[in-house]
Amino acid sequence: MGQKDVETPVGIGVLLSTYTTLNYKWRHAIGELVDNSVDSYLQHKKDFPDGIDIYIDYDSSAKTLSIGDTAYGMDFDDMNRAVQITRNNGHEYYESGIGRYGLGMKKSATFLGSKWKLISKSKESSIKYTVSVDVDKLAKTNAKKLTIVDAPSNAKHGTRLEINLAKTMKGTAEQTVKNHLCEMYKRYMDKGQVRIWWNDDQLEYTKPAVRVSKVGDIDTTWSTDLKFEIEGESGKKHEITGSMFILQTMSHTESGLQLFNSNRMIIGGSGSPNENWRPHDLVKGAEGYIARRFCAELNIDCLNPNHQKDGFIWDEFSEEDLVIALKEQQIVKKYLKEAKEQVKEKKDSTDTSTALKNIKNRVDSEEVAAAVKEGLATKDKPVKTLTGEEISDIAKDKGVDAKIGADPSISFSHAEFTFGPLMTTHISSQVDGIDEIIVLINDQFDYLDKVIQTEREQEIWIDIIHALALTEYTIQELDKVEFPKLIQYFGDYLNSFREAGN
16 A cells, blocks of 8 residues: 655646636626725725725726726735635735635636736835736646736826626626625725726615604604524524615515625625525515515624625525524514515505506606617517426526415416516426416516506506416417407406405
């Protein structure tokens, strides 16, 4: 029996090339780059009493993206550390910052494009340092080193990363990224510590309206701080802090929980699609009233984010443990109950006739007209069609928001797919002779949130979707379907919903 040493002569180019296959989303990749600027500010906070500016310039035509800042900047040692693959290179990282693994900049930059350049000048230096990276070239030659070029400079301090993009954002992706960046860094932005600019426009976060109601004779604003403990696997108790509030108007896009680490959002993101956390055991189905009104921000500083900062490493406790701990808090129970009570008040005050009239007025609005024009502009684009297997996979991945009916049983899930239909249905299986129908509602049509705003209007909307699904289910076996018959089926289902609600 013996042993032999095995060399692993892998160059930096080969390692970087593996990052091109990462499953990053745009907002997470760009967020990794913004994190570096924020960390530079935090590490040298005393030097920037007025905060810093971060400039993001995106040009889809030129396929370029640059992210620059007015933070402290880097000297040679800092630049050397920045381009190393790991932190195991004799340098310590700033423990109070957002960064953890020393991989974010390299991973996200390479994911976005195989050619990128890093330029920086320290606040205490007159030397500018530049490193240019061509991942494909480095991989072919199995290069094991990079060249940092220095030159005298009178430029202001700070760092800029320039990327030749491999792809560009499609559809509403750019606006979604901007919205999510506002939420990721809203705590730093609110304090004036960080200002983020996108193509010369300053990004701003606006908190949705919070419910105000009478409790007895007192006007109560439904927003409060949270603090509780969870016992981890090691037996240590971990403190969770944060806040919660109830939306004044229910929303598919703004409701849910956001999880933060070091004051940076890790899990969450409102808009369409809504990527906020809405655990079923806490807020029930996403079509329910609680799920569309209850909101919370939780600080999970006791756990580490994963490498892509789109989730946590649940080693001390699980997501289920967090939900259980939330449900045990009396103040949380009170807020969940209030979210329900608000629905009852509004439901009683708005009849179907009034709700339909309100919907009509909004459908005639300039916002919806603009959305229709935007849709017409894509009329020549191929419509996205999904196979039954794809529909089942998406529903499984997104989760079931609501399940109604007995024969057939219909489950609703929300997804987003560009140039797809408003809804897609699929008869997935039979259980005891009963068909199970999956309905995917396409959240790409974000103008719906401008039209459907109250609980009663949402009920009408779900009734329509349900009736469409049942109509499609009914006619699938017919050889020929005449239009009047189609309208009859659809009308019958809507009438049955109306009678059931009386």
